[in-house]
Each structure stands twice: as structure tokens, then as C-alpha cells.
Amino acid sequence: MPVDIPAVVLHNTRLSPDYNVIALQAPALAALAAPGQFVMLKTAPGLDPLLRRPFSIFELLRDDNGALRGLTVLNKRVGIGTGLLYDAKPGDQISCLGPLGRPFVPVDAPAQAWMVAGGVGLAPFVTLAEALAARGTSMTLFYGGRSAADLYYAEWFEAQGARLVLTTDDGSRGEPGRVTGPLARELAALAPEAAVTLYACGPTPMMRAVADLGTTHARTTFVSLEPVMGCGMGGCYSCVVRVHRPGGTHLVRSCIDGPVFDASALVWDALAGGH
């Protein structure tokens, strides 16, 4: 049951020249949110741009009494709409539609949850980590960025009890190289009976690499996809991805059948092109 809220911008925190976190007042929406769901934001009033943009729910905001106030979005500026969100001012109103999409299903102990995040792909994992922490599931965050400055919120996850495995392209923090490097090593080192579920979000090639590792090491892997979405509600069929089904494959809408998918269900070659 999604709602549409004319959310007031509470604050806009710039993390870098292209990343920011924007806080939106939307208690009714926050109350409905499940881990890994997304919202459709109208990045400006009027017709330019016309369509909403999809964003993962990043943090849930609570007041001092713990009552839900709204949510935040981790925004990476790549074009018009994300540029407008980067420039948003407190007091601005941004229509916020959601929560939308299939959420992550958090595993329970003794199974462990390994989260694998690349860049802005960190966004859906805050709500997942909270859910995992709540059920006492032990968790690890494999988190890669260009350099140390790009590893936002790592400490927050640590505070939640997550084990951190960090990598940077330039080696300025954690292990140099891709996040899939240490992930591959740790999966190989796992005892066969050790129950581990992988959750990945980031650039498509990275998610695919994680999915392949999951297959190789027979561990269930969930990915959260980020295709272009026109409506987020199942109305337009713009967001389709190819999945296996008995006797073949077909195209399903990632806004309602996703954005979270079991990686083994996806036809990855078909995803290469899209976002």
C-alpha cells in the first residue's frame, strides 16, 4: 500500500562533489518501509523533468522518542534529477511515492548475512542491516569505493555490529582493488556447511561478479537492480529484466517483481546493456 507524500526537505548533507544525503519528512511512508524498498521522487515541481526518479530508502529517521519522522536518500548526481536533489534546499517540497518493490528477506542465525556494496549501492543496506541486527544475525559488509573518502557510513555499519571488509581502487583504505577480491577469498575459505547468504547492490558488472561467486560457492545471492523506471508501480513495463522460468526465460517488471532478485533467477547476459 504505497502512499504519496509532499515531503519537506529537512536537511541536505553534501558528502562529496557528487554524493549527498537528503532527509525527507515522511512519517506515514517510513512507517510502511521494509528493508531494500525504494521510493519514486519528483525531483522538481512542474514538468521539467517530467518523470519521477527511483531511489532506495537509505536511513529511516526517528525523533528523540524513537517515533518515525521520515527517511533519507543517498543520492549520486548523474544527471538532471539527481542534480536537482544534490542542490535541494531545506524547506523544499519533494513528492515522495512509496514504499515500493520487493524488499530484502533478512536471514536468521545461524546463517550469516554478507552484504556487498559498491558506491551508491550501499543505499539499501542500512535498512537491511537494522533488520539483521534486530534478529541478531551476524553480518559482514564488503564495501568498495574509489578511495577512502568514498567509503561513506562504514563506521555506522561497524556500530551496528557488522564486520567490515573494505577495498579502495587506490588502496587509500582497506585492501587495494575490487571488493570482489576479498569476497572470493573468504567464500573459498568457508566451511561447506557454513550458511551464508549474499546481498549485493552496485554497478551491474560488480553484482554479476558477486552472483557468479555465489553460484561457484553454492551460496544464495540476492541482488538489488537499478534499471530505468518510468512509474515504479507496474504500470509502464519500462523496467523489465529477463528471468528464467520453466522451459525458458521471460521479462518481468523489476519495480514489482524486484528490485531485489535471487541472482540465480536472472539472465545476466540480458542485463549487460541496461543500467
Add this chain to the structure above:
Amino acid sequence: MPVDIPAVVLHNTRLSPDYNVIALQAPALAALAAPGQFVMLKTAPGLDPLLRRPFSIFELLRDDNGALRGLTVLNKRVGIGTGLLYDAKPGDQISCLGPLGRPFVPVDAPAQAWMVAGGVGLAPFVTLAEALAARGTSMTLFYGGRSAADLYYAEWFEAQGARLVLTTDDGSRGEPGRVTGPLARELAALAPEAAVTLYACGPTPMMRAVADLGTTHARTTFVSLEPVMGCGMGGCYSCVVRVHRPGGTHLVRSCIDGPVFDASALVWDALAGGH
């Protein structure tokens, strides 16, 4: 030689629920401005709305050393663009094209200048009054509004040495009724040889009434028209008004042949329809 300046909003002063004065930083443009000229403002970035809107240059802004800083616009909210200007925040950027159009020609003593303003029609008279004051021409402002609260800036004109003749529909300040009432009486009372030039800006019916009085009393009358304008530069032919010419009438572009016209040249019946 018009210029186009990405002007920063210095401040936005609300005068009422539908009037505001917006100050724009545009020294280079202000330096070129003549009395009664106008600018074309892009009321929002992007394509909504697409076209600029024409506004009279209201005040010229000077810094403490008297150097020109920019200009203000007296805005009345009637739709999308004027609504955006009403809501403009300091720091916003508004592209400002101008100065445009034929200016008022200030008369010299012994001739007197009688300015007749209705509502937002006051806008072009601040620059005219400064020019008149500079040449020592004695001036009168006939100024009408709905009620006392709508007679903005009357004191400013008084300070410039203008004689004020105020009217309000509700009689809350000055004489009750239309501004053309006292104007008619004073024109009738004038000595035939007394040289007076009329300058009028306001609703079309009001300007027409002033023009008729000018004709009746054989006094030259200039009016500043406010038709819909697409470009303000003579490019589109959207802004035409009908004027007399030897052997008939024709349509001229009010953005370059106006907005200031000798009232006797205009075919007033043709104006009734438009703005």
C-alpha cells in the same frame, strides 16, 4: 544594445499577498537603462515555463558610493511566472535580458509632467520620476489603488518632489473612486497655455480614459502598454498593436516601437481585447 545577465536575486520584499519587489544584481544592464524600459525575465531555469516574461524596470539599485548594482521589479502575481517571482529566494539566479523598448521622453520645464498610475502600472514611473527630478521638471503623480494598502511607494515619489493625487476605490486613502476623477477636474481647471504632458500606465481601460482626457484637453499623452510578449526583441510579431498611419492603420510591434506610445497614435478599439 541589450545584454542578458544571469542575475542573482539580492532580496525579495513581499508587499502584499500578490505584490512583491524583487532585487536583481545586474550592474551592466542597469547602466544602460532609460526611463520606462523593460526587461525579459526567465522566471525559472529549465523549460517550465518556457518563455521569458516582460517586466518594467522599477528602481535602479546603487551601492553606498552611488555605483549601479542592479535593478528591482515590482511584481504582481497573476500566473505561473509571476508566481515564481513572488516565491523567488535570495541567491536564486534569474536571467535578465534588457534594457528593451522605447523609453519615456521626460519633458523639460516650464512644461509639467503628470504621471497617472494604476496598480502595478506604477512600475515604469520611478525611473521617469528620477529623470524628471534631475532636470527639475515639476511633476504630479495621480495614483489609484483598491485601498490605502495598495498605494505602494507614494512616499518615495513625494520625496522626489512629486505632488501626490491619490485615490482609492474604498476611500481608505485620498479621494474615493477612480484616479481619472481628479485628473479630469485638474485638466479642466488648467489654463490653456499651461504646458502639461501626461504619462499613463495601468489597466487598458484606465489608460484609454486618460488618453481620452488628453485629447479632450489637448495635452500630449504617453502610455506604456503591456501586451503579451514572446521575445521582447522584435523577433516574433506576437506583441502587435494597431496604430494610425497616413491613409489608414497598421500593426506595429510594441516591444520595439513601444511599449511607450503617443496615445493619439493608437487605435484604442483594437486594444480592448488584449492585455
Add this chain to the structure above:
Amino acid sequence: MADLSVRIGSLTLKNPIIAASGCFGYGVEYAKAFDISTLGGVAVKGLFLNEREGHAPPRIVETPAGMLNAIGLQGIGVHRFVAEKLPELRALGATTIVNVCGTTIDEYCEVSRVLSDHEGVHAIELNISCPNIKEGGIQFGCSLLGTHDVVSAVRKVTSLPLIPKLTPNVTDPASFARASEEAGADAVSLVNTFLAMAIDVETRQPKLTNGMGGLSGPAIRPIAVRMVYECRRAVKIPIIGMGGIATVEDALEFIIAGADAVQVGTANFVDPFLWQGLINGINAYLDRHGFASVANLVGQVRSR
């Protein structure tokens, strides 16, 4: 409270506000957001006889005050529709208008026949105007003869209200409305999307995998209003107008131009909760202007 009902052949719509085909899934997707039985009608995604994949993504791209789409009529086919979606639509109380596609006249007829055999289908919108598929659709919609032939053929196999959906990609849409009327259509709907194209200048490739797509949204509204106005002067049957409707004023503009009912597509993507506001707004306008019914407002444009 004015009378908002609209008659289309044997069908009476509660009100003139219809969800446009391809912009509202199969209707059921929106039932979790609001009560879709409050709509005048729900035009479901275009259906062929069999399941159809459509085009590879990207399938949409935003344009100034509009969007291009080249979905390629992905759909589950009429048989799965009547089995999997129709019962739910009936249970929800939706006034279901099925958008019927075909690559041949026989397919249009067969799909229509299947639908006619099932309870809960209230009308057939004949999609002879999809610009995004090679075979079928537009090939009928851009030929007066083709339009006449497919409409009269389907007319023979169904007694359901029959609504050919016309393309704007022709010189004179009114002549196609006339051809539809002569062929026995109960109403016409227009406009479908404008054939258009967007190119990424960095890659020099079309932004859509399909190359071309259909333009919809507010950008096209003034052209669509003109076409509805022209059709109103050409035919007596009801007209369902659409193209860029996003506000109450937009909907009223189409009705005043000559539309008996309107559809809303792209705007539903921007605001899936806009429906009640449109219905209430039209009612308020009718009351304010002293119209006893929306029917009295249809085509009431006054010359200047």
C-alpha cells in the same frame, strides 16, 4: 452534483475519466493504491492472441514535457488475461476496456471473440495505432481502407462496444474517425503516441533499443486537442480523447474540444493518485458553470 455518466454504445461509464492502455498495467497493479472501481474505465495493456515479449530495454526515454516509449506491446496474451487477470478485475468492480492488438485481421477478430465470451469485459479498444511494432497496428491505422476493413470485421464478431484507437501520425485523423464510424464503431479514441526518435549524441545511437518510439505526455496535448476538435466535427459517435492530460483543466480542454470521455496515461506515472482529483474537479467545474451533466459540456467550444 452533476451527472458525470458517459454512454458509449451499450455501455455507461460512471464518469469520463479512464486509465489509458499501457499506462496502467492490467489495472490490478493499482488496486493496492486505490479503488479502481471509482474510475470511468480501465483500459488494460494491449493484448495479442498469444504472449508477446516486446522490445529489449531501454524502452523509455524522457523528452521535454513528455516521454518516448517503445515497449513493443509486451503482454500475456488474451488467454492468460481472461484466466489470470479478468477474474480479479471483476472482483475489483473495474469497468474493463481491453486494448486489442493483432498482426492480421483474423487475429484482431480472434482476440475479440475470446473476450466477447467472457463476463467482465465491458468494451474493446481496437489498437490500430501502435507506432512501435513493425507488423500490424499502424499498418491498418494509417490506411482508410485498412481501418474500415479491420473495424467492420471485428464488428461482425462482437457485440461489445467497439472503440478503434486512432493514430495521430496521419494528415487527417478525422477521416479515420469517419471510416471507423461507417464501419460500425461505437466510438473512437485518440490519440495514440506520435512516432518519434531521440539520439544519444555521444554514442550516436538511438536512445531506445527499438530506434523509434511513441511520444506521449503534456508536450503533445495541443496537437491532440486539435485532432479531437476536428474529429468532433466529422463524426456523431462518442470520442474518447487523450494526449498529455495531467490536470482537471487539461481534461476539461479535451471535453470542451469534443471528447465525451478522456484517458490519462503518462500523468499516471507521475502521480498515480491523481484520479479522484480529476473526477472531483470536473464535477466542481460543471457545478460552477451550471452544467447539469458532463454530456452538456462536450464540444461546447465557443468561437472568439
Add this chain to the structure above:
Amino acid sequence: MADLSVRIGSLTLKNPIIAASGCFGYGVEYAKAFDISTLGGVAVKGLFLNEREGHAPPRIVETPAGMLNAIGLQGIGVHRFVAEKLPELRALGATTIVNVCGTTIDEYCEVSRVLSDHEGVHAIELNISCPNIKEGGIQFGCSLLGTHDVVSAVRKVTSLPLIPKLTPNVTDPASFARASEEAGADAVSLVNTFLAMAIDVETRQPKLTNGMGGLSGPAIRPIAVRMVYECRRAVKIPIIGMGGIATVEDALEFIIAGADAVQVGTANFVDPFLWQGLINGINAYLDRHGFASVANLVGQVRSR
């Protein structure tokens, strides 16, 4: 620095950026703002043989990402033009393209003949596509025969580069480009405006005194790009593309779709100083992508 020149028949344009007819007055109006000789060309307001008043205001109305106009081709007539404006345009060094209108083939010919007798007219753009006037224009532009007849008739009376301007209000603009080519045109330009309408719902009157008007601006760009793409595949002669161009990317999109040069109309109202930026931007793109000349980029769209 890439080669920006464009050949149109016997004429060579400095660069592919042309001011569109009716959006740039007679050119002289803008000379006080910038040096109009820097433009590839200046297409002046449409001219009949005699002076013409045009329609009563309001003549324009804004629409989503566009505008409607019904100016009605107000103009001073060809004789006053050559006497009063042409000398100034020559003095300014403008590459002048005259937009020629007519109510009959004879008038098109007569206007073209007068222009051919004067120095400083560089090309004739034959306006057979104005949607805003009853007689003339569109009546030729919407008929293949009419197009062929008027183009070949004018071809006989002038050796100036002849550029029929095509309407988008037809099913297949490419066939009109072909008819123009066969009739001896040196190039075609498209698109003129889309016939459209806006209604004030409070008064229920059209917002334009003329009732209908022509839609221009960014809103129509995707449709115009498609039409240029189709024409490029239909004819060998140069194509001048236009319709909603406001940025360097927009201009490049048309060139990649198949336009040898482009015109900018509505965007000049929003930013009369955009010209140099467009010219520099195209040059920068060509250098960045390793094109020695703009001609090499024309029609270089790659299939996906």
C-alpha cells in the same frame, strides 16, 4: 577547428546554424544584439507579394515545453522588403534566406522573381507549410502534386538555391521531400509547426484569436528528429532540420539524424544570445570526436 561549412546548391554557408523564419524578424532587429553575419544563415519572416496584416492578437500562447503561434504571416511584402530591409542585411553581411509565401503558384513565382533580381538574397525557402492561414501555404504542402507543381514552377523562375519548407502535418513527410527533389529543389527544410489548439476552459474559447495555431519548441523535437531521419533516407539533396533546438546537443541530434544544417526558432525567444555557443559547441564536438568537417557527421546515426 573542424570545417563547419555547408553547401546548399550553389550556396556555401559558413556554418550549419540558421535563424528560423518568423523567429528572427527581418534579421536587422538582432543586429544591435550581436553580429548576425556570424550565422550560417538568416531566414527572414515569410513574405507575400504585398503587405499583409496577419491575425488579431493574442497571437501566441505558451504550452508545455512549447508554444502555439498564429501570427498569420504579417509582413511588409516583397517590394518593401527589398527596398527597406535587404540593403541593411547586405550591409550587415548576413547570409539572407528569404521565406517565400503565396496564395497561388503565380504569387510564389512572382515573389521569387522579384527576389532573384536583387543582390543580397542568398536562397529562397518556399513556405508551403504554414498551418495558420486559410488560403495558400499548407494547401500546397499537404498535397504531393501541389508540392511538385509549386516547386517546379518556382524552379523555372529562379536560379537561387530553392528550399521548400515541409509541414509535419502529414502521414509521410519523406514523400514530400522526394516530390521536392524531383521538382528540382536544392534542399528541403523541415519541420514547420504542428497544427494545434489550446482552449481556455473558463471562457471556453480558443486561447488564440485565430482558433488554431502552430506548435513549436522543445516539445516537438523528438517528432521532428524522426521526420528528418526519414527524409535523409528518402532524398540525396541537403536537409535543413529544425524543431525545438535549444542546445548544442539538440542541434547535433538533428545533424546525426541526417540534417546538413539546422534552424533555431523558438529558443531564440528564450535566449537571443545562444548562437555563438551553438556554433562553438558543434565545433568542439567535431574536434572531440575526430570529425574533420560537420559534413562527415551528417546522418551518422548508428543502429544499436
